[in-house]
Amino acid sequence: MEKQTSPSGWRRYESKVYGALHIAILVLSVFLIITISVDTFRNLSFLNQGNYMTVQLWVCTFFMFDFLLELVLSPHKWRYLKSHFIFFLVSIPYLNIITYMHVDFSPQAGYFLRFIPLVRSGYALAIVVGWFTRNRASSLLVSYLTMLLATVYFSSLLFFVIEHDVNPLVVHYTDALWWAFMDVTTVGSNIYAVTATGKILSVVLAALGMMMFPIFTVYVTNWAQQAAQRKDDA
Numbered sequence: 001m002e003k004q005t006s007p008s009g010w011r012r013y014e015s016k017v018y019g020a021l022h023i024a025i026l027v028l029s030v031f032l033i034i035t036i037s038v039d040t041f042r043n044l045s046f047l048n049q050g051n052y053m054t055v056q057l058w059v060c061t062f063f064m065f066d067f068l069l070e071l072v073l074s075p076h077k078w079r080y081l082k083s084h085f086i087f088f089l090v091s092i093p094y095l096n097i098i099t100y101m102h103v104d105f106s107p108q109a110g111y112f113l114r115f116i117p118l119v120r121s122g123y124a125l126a127i128v129v130g131w132f133t134r135n136r137a138s139s140l141l142v143s144y145l146t147m148l149l150a151t152v153y154f155s156s157l158l159f160f161v162i163e164h165d166v167n168p169l170v171v172h173y174t175d176a177l178w179w180a181f182m183d184v185t186t187v188g189s190n191i192y193a194v195t196a197t198g199k200i201l202s203v204v205l206a207a208l209g210m211m212m213f214p215i216f217t218v219y220v221t222n223w224a225q226q227a228a229q230r231k232d233d234a
Contacts, residue, residue, distance in 0.1 A: 029121035063091035
């Protein structure tokens with residue numbers, strides 16, 4: 001008589017599959033971040049690099065495969081589709097499609113498009129971080145801080161690419177990194193944007209900082225209160 005897999009056993013197997021997929025997504029995302037960073041620092045024209053375009057195509061294909069697999073395994077497919085459809089949209093290899101169709105676009109626009117697949121890694125990051133934290137509050141805090149630092153880094157790369165040719169205050173990448181950190185803390189720096197995109201990034205980073213830092217403050221305050229309560233109870 002054929003042995004059937006119990007529902008709990010299937011759920012454990014399904015969880016392992018999801019875990020492996022999320023780790024693979026993070027690894028591929030880190031690889032894309034490294035290639036973007038190297039190309040930025042070396043001022044390379046990535047659109048002329050066949051190897052990079054091939055790698056990005058395969059990475060986006062894997063992201064789409066992950067979305068479709070989770071959709072098939074989900075017991076509530078319509079609900080999953082509505083809540084995760086953004087993952088499908090950011091997994092589309094826009095650069096490869098545009099290049100294949102010979103559509104002309106500016107290098108700055110192409111540079112922005114390189115970051116779209118990385119949006120998919122945010123969800124995987126939150127899940128993987130949850131594995132290494134003791135409670136939900138800590139998991140959320142670490143996820144927020146990680147995404148905040150990632151946003152600051154990506155913004156500094158974008159700011160450097162857009163501003164360094166037209167802004168005399170942005171000579172080296174470290175200038176853009178300094179601008180990003182000072183802007184997200186809402187302190188401000190001596191470096192200001194001169195392009196429209198740079199000004200938009202300035203507003204977005206400042207708004208993000210105002211939303212994120214109170215979360216950190218509330219968490220630390222709550223942690224201090226709980227520590228004091230445990231000390232009083234001891």
